[in-house]
Amino acid sequence: MGRLTLTLIVEQVMDAATITSWMHGIDTSVRAERDHLVQLDAAIGDGDHGINMVRGFEAVVRALDADTGSPPGRLLVVAGRTLVSTVGGASGPLWGSALRSAGRVLGDEATFDGAQLADLLAAALASVKDLGTASLGDKTMVDALEPAVETLRSKIAAGEPVAQAVDEAATAAEAGMRATIPLQARKGRASYLGERSVGHQDPGATSTALILRALQRAVSSKP
Amino acid sequence: MGRLTLTLIVEQVMDAATITSWMHGIDTSVRAERDHLVQLDAAIGDGDHGINMVRGFEAVVRALDADTGSPPGRLLVVAGRTLVSTVGGASGPLWGSALRSAGRVLGDEATFDGAQLADLLAAALASVKDLGTASLGDKTMVDALEPAVETLRSKIAAGEPVAQAVDEAATAAEAGMRATIPLQARKGRASYLGERSVGHQDPGATSTALILRALQRAVSSKP
Amino acid sequence: MAVETTQMRKFLNDPAMVVKESLAGLAAAHADLLRYDVANQIIVRRDAPKKGKVALISGGGSGHEPLHGGFVGRGMLDAACPGEVFTSPVPGQMLAATKAVDGGAGVVHIVKNYTGDVLNFKLAAEDAADEGIKVTSVVIDDDVAVQDSLYTAGRRGVGATVLAEKIAGAAAETGGDLAKVTDTVKLVNDRARTFGVALSSCVPPAAGKAIFDLPEGEIEFGIGIHGEPGRRRAKLGRANEVVDVMVEAVLSDLKAKRGAKVLVFVNGMGGTPLLELYLIYGEVDKKLREAGLEPVRNLVGSYITSLEMAGASLTVLELNDELIRLWDTPVHTAALRWGA
């Protein structure tokens, strides 16, 4: 039974459709959570995070729908560029650079496997940390992304099925998101509030958890 | 009994103390009604009438308290000048000129009787109408002052005791005040509202009724 | 009876002192332009009286800042007489101002048409005449929201006041005589029309609460500048629908010649930010051109206000070459400045 599963997993490859499905999934969920993200950002930021994410992923979906035939890495680069060029704010360059870096990991390959998925998310995390200079515990998107990347990498390395590993990574992102509540922000606008940032969930960590959950759905919907 | 009363009346003379007491009485009642006057003016004007009247009569009382020994006419002129120089707004020059004109009627006489009282109030009314060009029914202070003057003049002419005549004049002012409610304003700020001024009591007519009622108290408190 | 100052969203020490303290601050900030005569509560141009120059004074209730104190200086007013908030000044202020600025060539009183302003200025002008000063008075009444009829106190003086002060100030600064400067004020008033709308009321410091209650999502059409309600209330529509009403109200009354050059003044009531005022300007500019007029000069900002009221007014002035030249003449005041 374990062996049978393993066999199926090894055969699960992801491709351009996975990326497109992922981006559509993000678009859908940031739309649904727009007002919640705005509320979270209003409490410790400037109330635009939901609007920024919706604007960005609307544009990403439009860009990808216009792009037929590109390999998955290329689609991620296009998505990243689109975020950089439409979002603004802190989240635009951060997620934009993240997806660009992620896409570059895949080069022009037509498909990718679980290990590559872990690598590309790791590249995204590295890019966010490099540009934003935030560390774990600073109450930013890093607090959701880093545990997700670590979980994904170790589960894949341990031979878990991709869908299951990504599910656990998304769960780790959600835990990281909730773990931002008691933290005092040290990066981004929320840091201006000092101690008043304590007790609120970080909007960027929240949308990051949505992004990971959308990835899980995109990966699971594959046959 | 009727004859006895009449005799008493003929003997009732008024003097500087009557004026001082009148002005103090106005001061007290516009203070007490300040917020009500503000509310009335807020509805169809700019919400300052109570504040204007309080500022003006506070200054009048201060001026009269500093003035000892002047005859009643002179006190009225001082009161009028003080209103002109402290109130501003529409009510300042109108009541200011009114009291100045009223005072001039008495010249330097030390006392005055009911007929003179009627004359001086008539001069006040003439001055308001001359300066403000308002007629009865325009929804202004004239609507309270004119019926008061007419009532006073006719009652005095009919031989009524001063205290009673002034009481009826004040009652006429109050009726005139209430009669402004259904009117559409044709003078002052309230006229800008057109039909929307209907249904509200005119603030200036209201303070005019207070002024007449204060006169009644000042006259009645005389022995 | 004491007003709880701390229950207002205002920077105040004492509601009774707000006008005086603000004037002191104005004078401290602009000592090069003007001085504050505390005893008479007037703002006087630093170099007044200017011998031989016709002087201009104006005044009215406070709460309309920068009007009028912010317009005292070279090429505009010689003195301003600020009353308490929304209350006309008293004649003594206008008399003191008239005496302080008279350079022998006469003094023009620019009076906004409100009963209080008109009556107090009238008493002051009589006193000034008694003292041998040549005074002319012009009443500004540009507000098309009010019918000028037997049934009103006449039209209110609003946005045209700012334009008249600037343009007649230029006429005086460049040597116009008393008749010329007086006629210039009249000309501006004749050729300008204004219509205002509000999205909120405002809170006079001495009253401590809003003059009227306007729920979110509603608009008052045809307001003045004293936080008073307007002619009618409606559901707030899109900005371009609101602008349609404003433009239509102004143009139908102004009856400018087709092809006329106009000055467009989009004025904020105090609480409406520039972001929105420029949006309004864009709509107005478009509609005026569609109506065959040519906006060649404009002024966008909060120049004649109603404390912190959210709202805006539109003034259109039909220009001619002389008015354009006078508008372009250098001006140096706290609130309007160019060419100097």
Added chain:
Amino acid sequence: MAVETTQMRKFLNDPAMVVKESLAGLAAAHADLLRYDVANQIIVRRDAPKKGKVALISGGGSGHEPLHGGFVGRGMLDAACPGEVFTSPVPGQMLAATKAVDGGAGVVHIVKNYTGDVLNFKLAAEDAADEGIKVTSVVIDDDVAVQDSLYTAGRRGVGATVLAEKIAGAAAETGGDLAKVTDTVKLVNDRARTFGVALSSCVPPAAGKAIFDLPEGEIEFGIGIHGEPGRRRAKLGRANEVVDVMVEAVLSDLKAKRGAKVLVFVNGMGGTPLLELYLIYGEVDKKLREAGLEPVRNLVGSYITSLEMAGASLTVLELNDELIRLWDTPVHTAALRWGA
């Protein structure tokens, strides 16, 4: 999900279009000074690029008007890059602006210290460098309400931005080279400190409701310019008590020399009328003199705002002769103008 525009006290057609429509209005009103490049959403000085002149650009979220578009013109900015309300612009805007204004002498990016602004400008500067344009960037971080430590994103850029744009703009207009103009921005930033307070929040059009809830009678100390809550909330006291806090916060950090000449900038957040701003100026002027400083220049008005927020900020800039000369240099923009 559609925002009910009519539930806001705002003149809007569509919350998604408010920035673009406002920029179109700005350009229509000031066509002599600037043009609006719709495709790139940037405001560019009419006569740019000026060969041989160092160019200055700035940008950031909208909602701070007149910053930055109102400061484009002679003697100040060459271009402005407005993002959506309270959202940093995207690098493509800054790149387009940089290319549009580069006259060969280099381009200075004036960046307010917010993570979003810094990151987006950084990406743009990299792209511009790739295209062979000499770009320097200076980050403005004058807000003393925020500790500059490992535990924050550093101090916010607020009031000093306006002063830096004016003063460095004068340096560029009068022939300063890239190093000189860059250093001038830094010098202003080094010598200026700001502290802001709010009496209300504000309503971003796209969100449709206030960012936070501040009851009447309370004050937020240490706010920025994005309608965000400040460092602490307190009961609102008298204006002079509030000013005490502001002056103390600024001076204790600025540590100006006794006897230093200073420029005092009393800025309104958008919903606070001039009446109150001048009252504040009066208090500030007094307290600075008591503290041994000499206010020799000032700016009072709403120049870097947070939509219609009621509130104010105080910026004090320690001057030297060169800074005074540059401040006094003619400037001609939509929002700041003198000597021209």
